[in-house]
Amino acid sequence: MLDIKVMRENRDAVLAAMEALGATDAPVAQALDLDERRRQILGQVEALRAERNAGSKQIGQLMREGNKAGGQALQARMSEIGEEIRRLDEELAQVEQAFGDAMLRIPNLPHPSVPVGRDETENVVVRTEGEPRRFDFEPKPHWDLGAALDIIDFDRGVKLSGTRFYVLKGAGARLQRALIAWMLDLHTTQHGYTEIYPPYMVKSEVLVGTGNLPKFGDNLYRDAEEDFWWIPTAEVPVTNLYREEILDGALLPIRHVAYTACFRREKMSSGRDVRGIKRGHQFDKVEMVKFVRPEDSIDELLSLVDNAEDVCRGLGIPHRIVQMCTGDLSFVSAAKYDVEMWAPGCGEWLEVSSCGAFMDFQARRANIRFRREPGAKPEYVHTLNGSGLALPRVMIAVLETYQNADGTITVPDVLRPYMGGLSLIA
RNA sequence: GGAGGGAUGGCCGAGCGGUUGAUGGCGGCGGUCUUGAAAACCGUUGUGGCGCAAGUCACCGGGGGUUCGAAUCCCUCUCCCUCCGCCA
Numbered sequence: 001m002l003d004i005k006v007m008r009e010n011r012d013a014v015l016a017a018m019e020a021l022g023a024t025d026a027p028v029a030q031a032l033d034l035d036e037r038r039r040q041i042l043g044q045v046e047a048l049r050a051e052r053n054a055g056s057k058q059i060g061q062l063m064r065e066g067n068k069a070g071g072q073a074l075q076a077r078m079s080e081i082g083e084e085i086r087r088l089d090e091e092l093a094q095v096e097q098a099f100g101d102a103m104l105r106i107p108n109l110p111h112p113s114v115p116v117g118r119d120e121t122e123n124v125v126v127r128t129e130g131e132p133r134r135f136d137f138e139p140k141p142h143w144d145l146g147a148a149l150d151i152i153d154f155d156r157g158v159k160l161s162g163t164r165f166y167v168l169k170g171a172g173a174r175l176q177r178a179l180i181a182w183m184l185d186l187h188t189t190q191h192g193y194t195e196i197y198p199p200y201m202v203k204s205e206v207l208v209g210t211g212n213l214p215k216f217g218d219n220l221y222r223d224a225e226e227d228f229w230w231i232p233t234a235e236v237p238v239t240n241l242y243r244e245e246i247l248d249g250a251l252l253p254i255r256h257v258a259y260t261a262c263f264r265r266e267k268m269s270s271g272r273d274v275r276g277i278k279r280g281h282q283f284d285k286v287e288m289v290k291f292v293r294p295e296d297s298i299d300e301l302l303s304l305v306d307n308a309e310d311v312c313r314g315l316g317i318p319h320r321i322v323q324m325c326t327g328d329l330s331f332v333s334a335a336k337y338d339v340e341m342w343a344p345g346c347g348e349w350l351e352v353s354s355c356g357a358f359m360d361f362q363a364r365r366a367n368i369r370f371r372r373e374p375g376a377k378p379e380y381v382h383t384l385n386g387s388g389l390a391l392p393r394v395m396i397a398v399l400e401t402y403q404n405a406d407g408t409i410t411v412p413d414v415l416r417p418y419m420g421g422l423s424l425i426a
Numbered sequence: 427g428g429a430g431g432g433a434u435g436g437c438c439g440a441g442c443g444g445u446u447g448a449u450g451g452c453g454g455c456g457g458u459c460u461u462g463a464a465a466a467c468c469g470u471u472g473u474g475g476c477g478c479a480a481g482u483c484a485c486c487g488g489g490g491g492u493u494c495g496a497a498u499c500c501c502u503c504u505c506c507c508u509c510c511g512c513c514a
Contacts, residue, residue, distance in 0.1 A: 046482060047482085047483095052495080059444080063444080079493095079494060375455070
């Protein structure tokens with residue numbers, strides 16, 4: 001959520017930002033109008049309340065003095081004022097509801113450092129690290145490798161749950177588990193993150209906090225009877241860990257890492273990436289989340305990207321960093337970098353991480369604040385998050401990069417201790 | 427799932443429907459005293475909205491109601507605790 005004061009004082013700049021994002025400016029105009037109306041009503045209703053408070057106090061006084069007639073006369077007057085207040089309150093509630101709805105639909109403002117661009121074609125490849133492996137045979141895609149090794153069972157996944165589901169088996173299941181454990185250990189022991197195991201189901205207000213609701217509800221699974229929603233990413237529960245709290249500034253930055261399953265409808269991408277394990281309704285991810293002081297936001301974003309890259313480096317897989325232009329920023333991001341791994345079998349760069357800085361956008365929605373000093377005014381924290389990393393796509397990159405001519409897979413060095421010393425999946 | 431009991435400020439804990447944003451204690455902060463510390467004593471100590479400001483309004487788990495006036499009465503929801511049942 002944006003600061004309404006900032007919107008009032010910088011109307012033109014905010015509208016220009018919507019233009020750069022390729023977003024409609026309708027909610028901005030709407031929110032500003034409703035805000036004006038809201039303040040108008042507020043002024044009226046509060047003046048009436050003040051009058052009633054004084055009157056009621058006086059009635060109490062008169063009653064105690066035994067002046068019953070005087071009290072009753074005043075009561076009649078206050079009753080009228082009460083009616084007026086009731087009427088205005090009703091209108092105010094409507095206006096505030098509409099105002100809040102509009103505010104929740106306004107995207108974050110891009111950080112000044114973000115390149116202006118129309119869509120993903122204008123994203124910027126910041127750098128590429130590592131040389132793609134040269135093969136003396138034709139590298140196979142993971143769906144062929146996985147099926148041949150009997151470590152990915154696509155047919156039975158579909159039998160159980162339908163399209164976009166698969167089963168990992170034997171060394172395949174263990175490889176994913178090894179990756180999860182190794183990534184968590186890397187981030188907790190080398191990068192200063194504290195591990196969190198959060199709920200996989202959350203209340204709707206939690207999804208509003210991170211910005212998934214109200215706008216993106218159609219990508220979420222939910223319980224039919226109760227207000228339970230399956231998380232689309234660990235970002236949701238972990239960012240909301242400190243919602244409605246005022247944190248001690250001495251604790252910042254707080255860095256958390258969590259491994260969870262993630263659930264997404266993927267309605268928007270029907271027909272895309274249906275082959276293999278690249279895009280499923282359920283996938284595992286290790287996610288990093290940071291709570292930082294406002295002035296540290298951008299530095300923390302860069303180190304977040306670096307933390308994600310360390311996973312690529314450790315696995316010895318070439319990767320590149322792509323900076324999103326304004327037109328490709330997500331709803332909540334002020335700045336965003338993707339980390340992409342090269343997958344030689346399917347021959348594409350796979351997005352394995354998305355690292356975003358949200359400034360105070362989520363903090364306002366979830367009401368997460370901190371105090372610089374004891375006794376200081378509460379301020380909103382800045383939140384960030386990034387995948388560290390998404391498992392299926394790392395699995396793809398590992399299987400395809402480390403494949404041998406005979407169809408076996410060499411296990412990357414860092415993972416061997418996590419696989420009972422196994423060095424070859426055959 | 428059944429029965430009962432709770433929810434008040436950082437914490438504990440009061441609060442006949444009328445100067446109660448809320449007694450008191452603890453904790454925190456500032457001060458007096460002290461070579462320093464402790465003790466003692468004095469003071470101070472929530473969040474948010476609107477307003478240039480003076481100020482004003484709201485908030486005692488959430489929502490609704492009764493009333494001139496609600497932390498206090500009524501309805502409802504949520505959460506916590508105890509007991510019974512069930513259970514990985």
